[in-house]
Each structure stands twice: as structure tokens, then as C-alpha cells.
Amino acid sequence: MITASGITKTYKQRGNLLGARAVPALRGVDFAIERGGAVTFIGESGCGKTTLGRIVAGLETYDGGDIVIDGTPMSSLKPRHREPFFRRIQLIHQDPYSALNPTRTIHQTLAAPLALRAKQTGRDKAWMEERARELLALVGIDPGYVLPRYPHQLSGGMRQRVVIARALTVDPEVLVADESVSMIDVSLRLGVLALLKDLRERLNVSVLFITHDIATARYIGGDGELYVIYRGQVVESGPTESVISGPIHPYTQSLLSAIPVLHGVERPGPERVVPTEALNEAHPDTGCLFARRCPFRTDRCEAAAPALVSDGDQRHACYHPQRRDVIPVEAVA
Amino acid sequence: MTVTSPVAPAPISLRRNFWRGVGRVLRRKPSRMVGVAIVVLFVFMGVFGPLLYPNPLPRDDNALYASPSWAHPFGTDFEGTDVLALVVTGTRYVLLAGLATAVITVALGTLIGLLAGFHRGRWDTVLMRLTDLQLTIPGLPLLLVLSTVWKFTSPIEMGVVLGLLGWGGIARAVRSQSLSLRERGFIEAAKGLGLPTRHIVVRELLPSMAPYIAMNMLIAVTGAIYAQVGLFFLGVLPFDANNWGVMLNLSVFGGGALSSTAALPYLLAPLLAILLLTLGIVLVVDAMDEIFNPRLREE
Amino acid sequence: MTRTSAPGVRVKDLTVVYKTPAGELPALGGVSLSLAPGTITGIVGESGSGKSTLALSLLNAVQPPGRIKEGVVEIDGLGDVVKLTGEELRRARGRQVGYVFQAAQNSLNPLKTVGKQLLDLGRSHDFDDLPALLKDARALLGRMGLDGGRVLDSYQHELSGGMRQRVGIMFALVLNAHLVVLDEPTTALDMITQAAILKIVRDVHHERGLTTLIITHDMGVAAEVTDSLAVMYGGRVVEHGPTTEVLGSPRHPYTKGLIRAIPRLSGDIDEARALPGRPPTLGTIPKQGCVFRERCPLRIAVCDTVDPEPITRDARTVACHAVGRLATPVVPKEYV
Numbered sequence A: 001m002i003t004a005s006g007i008t009k010t011y012k013q014r015g016n017l018l019g020a021r022a023v024p025a026l027r028g029v030d031f032a033i034e035r036g037g038a039v040t041f042i043g044e045s046g047c048g049k050t051t052l053g054r055i056v057a058g059l060e061t062y063d064g065g066d067i068v069i070d071g072t073p074m075s076s077l078k079p080r081h082r083e084p085f086f087r088r089i090q091l092i093h094q095d096p097y098s099a100l101n102p103t104r105t106i107h108q109t110l111a112a113p114l115a116l117r118a119k120q121t122g123r124d125k126a127w128m129e130e131r132a133r134e135l136l137a138l139v140g141i142d143p144g145y146v147l148p149r150y151p152h153q154l155s156g157g158m159r160q161r162v163v164i165a166r167a168l169t170v171d172p173e174v175l176v177a178d179e180s181v182s183m184i185d186v187s188l189r190l191g192v193l194a195l196l197k198d199l200r201e202r203l204n205v206s207v208l209f210i211t212h213d214i215a216t217a218r219y220i221g222g223d224g225e226l227y228v229i230y231r232g233q234v235v236e237s238g239p240t241e242s243v244i245s246g247p248i249h250p251y252t253q254s255l256l257s258a259i260p261v262l263h264g265v266e267r268p269g270p271e272r273v274v275p276t277e278a279l280n281e282a283h284p285d286t287g288c289l290f291a292r293r294c295p296f297r298t299d300r301c302e303a304a305a306p307a308l309v310s311d312g313d314q315r316h317a318c319y320h321p322q323r324r325d326v327i328p329v330e331a332v333a
Numbered sequence B: 001m002t003v004t005s006p007v008a009p010a011p012i013s014l015r016r017n018f019w020r021g022v023g024r025v026l027r028r029k030p031s032r033m034v035g036v037a038i039v040v041l042f043v044f045m046g047v048f049g050p051l052l053y054p055n056p057l058p059r060d061d062n063a064l065y066a067s068p069s070w071a072h073p074f075g076t077d078f079e080g081t082d083v084l085a086l087v088v089t090g091t092r093y094v095l096l097a098g099l100a101t102a103v104i105t106v107a108l109g110t111l112i113g114l115l116a117g118f119h120r121g122r123w124d125t126v127l128m129r130l131t132d133l134q135l136t137i138p139g140l141p142l143l144l145v146l147s148t149v150w151k152f153t154s155p156i157e158m159g160v161v162l163g164l165l166g167w168g169g170i171a172r173a174v175r176s177q178s179l180s181l182r183e184r185g186f187i188e189a190a191k192g193l194g195l196p197t198r199h200i201v202v203r204e205l206l207p208s209m210a211p212y213i214a215m216n217m218l219i220a221v222t223g224a225i226y227a228q229v230g231l232f233f234l235g236v237l238p239f240d241a242n243n244w245g246v247m248l249n250l251s252v253f254g255g256g257a258l259s260s261t262a263a264l265p266y267l268l269a270p271l272l273a274i275l276l277l278t279l280g281i282v283l284v285v286d287a288m289d290e291i292f293n294p295r296l297r298e299e
Numbered sequence C: 001m002t003r004t005s006a007p008g009v010r011v012k013d014l015t016v017v018y019k020t021p022a023g024e025l026p027a028l029g030g031v032s033l034s035l036a037p038g039t040i041t042g043i044v045g046e047s048g049s050g051k052s053t054l055a056l057s058l059l060n061a062v063q064p065p066g067r068i069k070e071g072v073v074e075i076d077g078l079g080d081v082v083k084l085t086g087e088e089l090r091r092a093r094g095r096q097v098g099y100v101f102q103a104a105q106n107s108l109n110p111l112k113t114v115g116k117q118l119l120d121l122g123r124s125h126d127f128d129d130l131p132a133l134l135k136d137a138r139a140l141l142g143r144m145g146l147d148g149g150r151v152l153d154s155y156q157h158e159l160s161g162g163m164r165q166r167v168g169i170m171f172a173l174v175l176n177a178h179l180v181v182l183d184e185p186t187t188a189l190d191m192i193t194q195a196a197i198l199k200i201v202r203d204v205h206h207e208r209g210l211t212t213l214i215i216t217h218d219m220g221v222a223a224e225v226t227d228s229l230a231v232m233y234g235g236r237v238v239e240h241g242p243t244t245e246v247l248g249s250p251r252h253p254y255t256k257g258l259i260r261a262i263p264r265l266s267g268d269i270d271e272a273r274a275l276p277g278r279p280p281t282l283g284t285i286p287k288q289g290c291v292f293r294e295r296c297p298l299r300i301a302v303c304d305t306v307d308p309e310p311i312t313r314d315a316r317t318v319a320c321h322a323v324g325r326l327a328t329p330v331v332p333k334e335y336v
Helices: A049-056 A079-086 A106-121 A125-138 A156-168 A186-203 A214-221 A240-245 A250-257 A299-303 B011-028 B030-052 B083-119 B121-136 B139-149 B155-164 B168-181 B185-192 B197-234 B244-254 B264-292 B294-298 C051-057 C086-095 C114-124 C130-143 C148-152 C161-174 C191-208 C219-225 C243-248 C253-260
Strands: A002-016 A019-033 A038-042 A064-069 A089-092 A174-178 A206-211 A225-230 A233-239 A309-311 A314-316 C009-020 C023-035 C040-044 C066-075 C097-100 C179-183 C211-216 C228-233 C236-242 C311-313 C316-318
Touching (some): A019 A049, A019 A064, A038 A049, A106 B197, A156 A186, A156 B185, A225 A250, A233 A240, B011 B264, B030 B083, B030 B264, B083 B155, B139 B197, B197 B244, C009 C051, C023 C051, C023 C066, C040 C191, C051 C179, C051 C211, C086 C097, C114 C130, C114 C148, C114 C161, C130 C161, C130 C191, C211 C219, C219 C243, C228 C253, C236 C243
Parallel strands (some): A038 A225
Antiparallel strands (some): A002 A019, A225 A233, A309 A314, C009 C023, C009 C066
């Protein structure tokens, strides 16, 4: 069980002589991942979802708030004592091409973390070989084919499976999948998604899924929680299916309205929300962050920021909450 | 899915594959084979050259500055010694000094560059200032001064001094390479898996930089050859060492090779040797990228 | 001479080969495809399907080691593009065929303002009336929701990804080309920006009376804007027809599999199924027989030996032995 509360992160952009400009990437984000559960972050690029994933995987530090892993607050530990905790959370990179060392065979790639594991648990070399094969079989690839090969000899889908197998060498509790299929061929994507879904069930691993593609979130974590992040802040959250079928925040509605309709298979939803302006980081930080782009804004929105409040099983940060039916409807043949 | 395939790939077969790949890469272009042949020839001369001739080399007082002939393909020098024999026996010093230089520049440069690039922060600042310092040392004047007190009779000494004066460039290049590589997914993944820093640097970072380092090393060898031959040519070092630079010096200042034809072969032979060795190295450098990149190696 | 109406495009038996150490390998194996004047056609395919090669062929711009081995690319008002060379070809690009390159966000010169690059473009195409060109560009940018004057004075780094994409589209249209090719116009863009760009593409297409070709790997993008849809696999067009029909009742097993492999927001998510196997690369495209047979659920004996001809029935073209052999009489011609 991992809980994050009030995570903030500010990047310093190199400024002029007068000092650096502070760019807030995360403005106080709370969430929790249960064992075997699924949590999805969606949002536009630059909204902070990738930073959040990297923070959870221990690859980046945070400025405020705290992450509690299995009851231990990370702020209570020295950085080097945090490492074993963060090792239970493994990041699956977006790019399976740079995630594997091109100069090392898959066998070498898997052997290194397995050797570490064998040393910790007092097991021998035979166990390592056995385990490497077991893990590759688990992610659905033929160990005999893959082990002696270099990454460039494998397809994108296979590489991403190897990356997942490598993450599994340390028996993680959470896999953080950051846009993990966006660089894989369309016909192979669902296979990798199905694998992640399968791992949740078979190994009881939780998946933290970071994406801009809400439909894939529905596939992997339909039973989990969805967090919609906008400019470093959660603007809406709730059970994935509820948020998708009844989005409350206008930003969530804009995201869902923007999803292409597969004409012929689907027809457009009855309502559609289009932002009045493009995303602009220079928009004021006071009031609701989405106000300038929101078609439903009032003076109140620009005056003070709305807080995240509960509404049924969903939470939203909006002064004018209203469920709208924006997603495409299945066409009846 | 059931596991059916029988044998795990042993590291030995991997190594054999590597050398087979190297062979394939070299055979891909005839120029590379020529380069390898030239380098092998010089290495052979360096190792066995001095054994092929009596020591000291015989003189023939009747054939001073003799013209090229079957007995003396490049003629003879001012005391009637065969020029070819001089070139061949001189190879060892040149190569040893070059090799020592290369080892020092590459070892120091890579170590400092890696430390600075991988750890960043304070390490980076200190090491890079040190590198800047090294790069601002004027090499030639320093060598000229040094040579007044130090005779460089051993090629290793020569190589060490040249190496200490030349690692800065590699350090900078390696640093920038590791800065960009450390952001790569596989380095991050290795950190996330808790692999020790030593493993990350030696097993993950270094192999990716190998072509780069190898190329720099070969280029350092040619640089070192020019530098030492130059020093001997200028005559700032004692003549007791048998060196191509000494030959150049004697042919120009002693034999008047620039104004008369008699000593011309004496001048041309070492020049040709330097040219050929450089050519060989340049032709081999061309293959480095493909040798260390498994994708280019195998396709 | 510049056409003022939408041209039709006919590609016939186009074969493009790439020279590799293993010999010349076909990236396109005898592709035939027609773009009806005034329509938006989408080409959907995975990496290695040959979709970008096909797009480049429309400009006769296949780069070595690739070359057009045989075939005809006929564009109304231009003739056979394959036969054009040198100066003629250069003029055709931009004037008659506008091209928005893949990753157009990165194809601007970082050292020059957009306006300066526009003037360079105008000069290289011998435009006399450069102020009019700037005016057109400003109008086009304004049309796409940008402040034209400001954008023309900007450098690449001052524009966001979505803005650069729109600048790319402006460059393709500003010389008044009536055939526009967009290669992956929305990759690397966010959903909301993507929706905005697709709307612009559609609106501008109708306003200017264009023939538009969109190359994409994303079925959703194609579905959203196109009138007709061609699906490519292994250097072949395996299916081509009206978009809603191809998506609603796909005939080729690859199209079927691809559509089923897309997670959707509507319907039962658990019905999504992965396609087995993986797409071929240049080196692994089968030399004979159907290119899709390794992954095909309908594979029959003939698939191993004979490459299926595209066959048109009810205004839809499909290249498949298993579905082409149905009772209705067949016309060996493709859908237009």
C-alpha cells in the first residue's frame, strides 16, 4: 500500500541575472495505490503526470508532502535508506528502445539484477538462469529465442515485454507504466496492455498507469481509480468507469470530447466540450487553473481556487459541477 | 507458455561472437583490411624488428648516402647504415611511446570524464576545472623546457609525459557523453533496480562509449607519434635513441636532404613510415563504430 | 500553371525498392490507389507498412537507398510524377502538392523567423507578389486560430507543438496547392490539440476545395476526418473503401483484427483482442504469397503461394483470398 499526500514539486528554470523562475510541476497531489490495484493518471503533456510517476518510482525528489510506503513515511528516512522501499516500485519507460542497453544481450540485461537478488537471498547461479527463463515466459516471450539476442533484434512489443520482465526481477509491488505502449505498433499495443492487466491478477502487482489515452486506461484499470491532472493539480478523480461515463469537471469533459470517434463503429456523444483557448502555462495561477479555457467560467472561478470535494464516489474541483455525456456511443449496426 | 529451448548462452560463445563480428566488420570494406595489415606490419616491426638486425647496426664506410639498391632499398645514411634497418629498428620506440601515451590519455581521460559526468555537482566542477587547467598547458614549450633536464631515453617515459599533457580532450568528450547517457532509460532502470554504481559505470555506461574511446585512443596514438618524432626532429632530445625523428633531423640538418638529392631517401623513408602508420590507423578507426555497436556489427 | 480545383490522383502498380546489403527489398509491392478529387483519404498502417514511402512517392521524393522501380503516379494537371525530374519536380512540390512532413514540429529552421522562411519559400517558387503571400499566410494562420502577425515574427522555439503543426499546414497550403499530403499530422500532440488540428484540416479542406491525403498509424485520427480509408500492410493496400464502411464492417482480416485491437470508450472493453504475431519489416516481408498470412485466422492453402489481387465489390477493394472468393461477380478493379 502506497499513499501520497500533498506532493509538490517546483522546477527552477534558468532565468536571467535577477534569478531563476520557479515553474510548479505538481501543486499538492494526493493518491493511494492498493496492492494489486490500478491507478491511472491522465492529462495533457506537461501536466506533471510523468513527474509524479518518477517521484513515486524514486527517480526524482519532491519538495513538499510525503510518500508513505507500507506504513513508512519516506520523509523519516535518509535518502540511502529509502532505496529498498522505492525498489518495490519499478518504472516501465515510455521508450522501449532506450530502456534497454543496446550493447548488452537480454541475458546480460536480466542477469545483473538477478545476480543482486540471488546474493540477497542466498541463491545460486542455476536459480538465476531458471528465474530469467521463468520471467520471460511469464511476459509471454520464448526465452530460448530472446535470451541470446541484442535489443535491436527484437520488435518494440518484445522489447517492452523484456523491460517488464526486467522490472519483475526485483519482485516489485507496483509497476509505474508511463505511456508504456505509445511507441509500440498499434497491432501489438493491446498485447502489452493485456500483459500488464494479467500481471495484476497473477502476481497481485499494482499498476500505476500514466497516459493521455483514456481508452487504454479503461482497458487496464477499469476497476481502479482515475485521476485527472491539470497543470500539476488533480481536478477530478474517482472510479475509472464512473469518471469516463459521467465526467464532472469541464477539463475532464474536454479531454473526453477530444477523443476521436471511430465513425462506423461509434457515433459522437450527445454533448461536447471544447476549451475556448489552447493550453498556456502563462495563464494566471490564482483562481481555478482551468478558468481561462473553460466555456462555463464565471467571475467566481477567476477569484478563488475551488477545492477538491466529494460528489458521490467521484471528487472534483469545480464551482459549476455538472455531469455531461461526452464520450462516443457504440453505433448499432 | 512452456519453455522448450535447451541451452543458455554461455559468456564464452558471446565473446566468440564478438570476434566473429569484428572480422565481419573489417571484411566489409577492403580499406579496413588494408589498415589492419599496415598496423599489423608495424606491430610486427616493433616487436621483432630489433631482433632481425645485429646491434649495433653494421656500417659501411664505402657506401655513405648510397642510392637505393637491392641491398639498401632506401639507401644508407651518413655513416653507411641501411636506412630500412633504421626505420625498422626505430619502430619499437615510436610505437611504445605512442601506446603509452594512448593508455595514459584514455585511462585518465575516461576516468575523469566518467566521474565528472556521472556524479555531476561538486565532483564535476572540480574535475572540469582541472581539465581546463590541463588544456591550457602549452605542450610544446613545456616539453622543450623539460627536455633540457630529462633525456627521455625510455619510450615509456616519453609516452607518460605526452599522455599527461593530452588527456583533457578525452575527459571533456567522455563527460559530455556520460551526461547524455545517464538520462537514458537503461541507466535509470539500472539505478531503479538498485544495481551498484560500479556495475552501472563499468557494464552499462562504458560499453556504450567504447567506440568513442577506442577512436580517441587511436587518434591519440597518431598524435603521440607526431609529437615525439617532432621533438627528436627539432633536436631537443639526445640522439642516442634510435628514432624516426632523429633520422629526419640528421637527413635535413646533417645530410642537406632539402637541397641535395643524396640524402633524399634517408629523409623520405621515415616520413613514409609515419604516413603509412597514420594511414593504417585512420583506416582502422573507420571500423570502430561498427565494431562496438552490436546492430552495425551483425547486419 | 496552377490548378484552381481539386486534382485526382491515380497510383498504379507502384513498386518502390530499398537497396540493402541483402539486395533490393520492396517497401511497396505493386500498390494501386486512387484519390478521388475533393476527398480526404486516410492511409492507415503500422511501421514498415510502406505508408510513408507511398506518401513520398506522390512527390517523387523517395530518398536513396530507395527508388521507384516501376509504376505510375498520375496527378491531374501534373501528369506522371514518376517521370518528372529536376526543376519541374521542384516546382511541383509546394505549388501543386503541399506536404506536411512527419514531425512537422521539428522541420522549421530554428535560426530564422517563420516569416523569413515563408519569403524564402516564395522566392524559390518565383513569387512576384511577396506581400500578397504574407497576407495569405496571415489569413491562413488566423483561420487556424493563431495571431498571424505574431507567428510570422516568431522563431520556432517561441511556438508550442500545436502551433508549429499549424505553421506546417500553413506552409503546405500557402502556395495554393490543391493536393495536400499530411504525414502523421498529430503524433506527439495532446488529445485536445489533436482534435483542434483535425478540425482545422477538415475545415480548410472544405473551404479551399482540396484533395487531401492523411497518413497515420492511428485509426481514430483517420476515422475522425477521412471520407475514404486505405489500410496498408507489408507494402500492400489490403483494403480500401468509404471510411464508415471499412470501420463498421471491415472485410480484410487485418483490418478486422486492427479494429478489434483498439481499446475504446464505448462498448464492452473486454472485447478488445490483441492481434497475434507482429508486423513484418522490410527484410521479413514474404517474397511470395499473402503478406499477412502468418497472422491470419482465415489462412488457406493458396495464401502461401499467391499474393492476392485487390478485388473490388460493392465499391470496396479488398486483397484477400479468403474474402475475395465469394459468390458475387468480381471486377478486378479498385474502389475509387
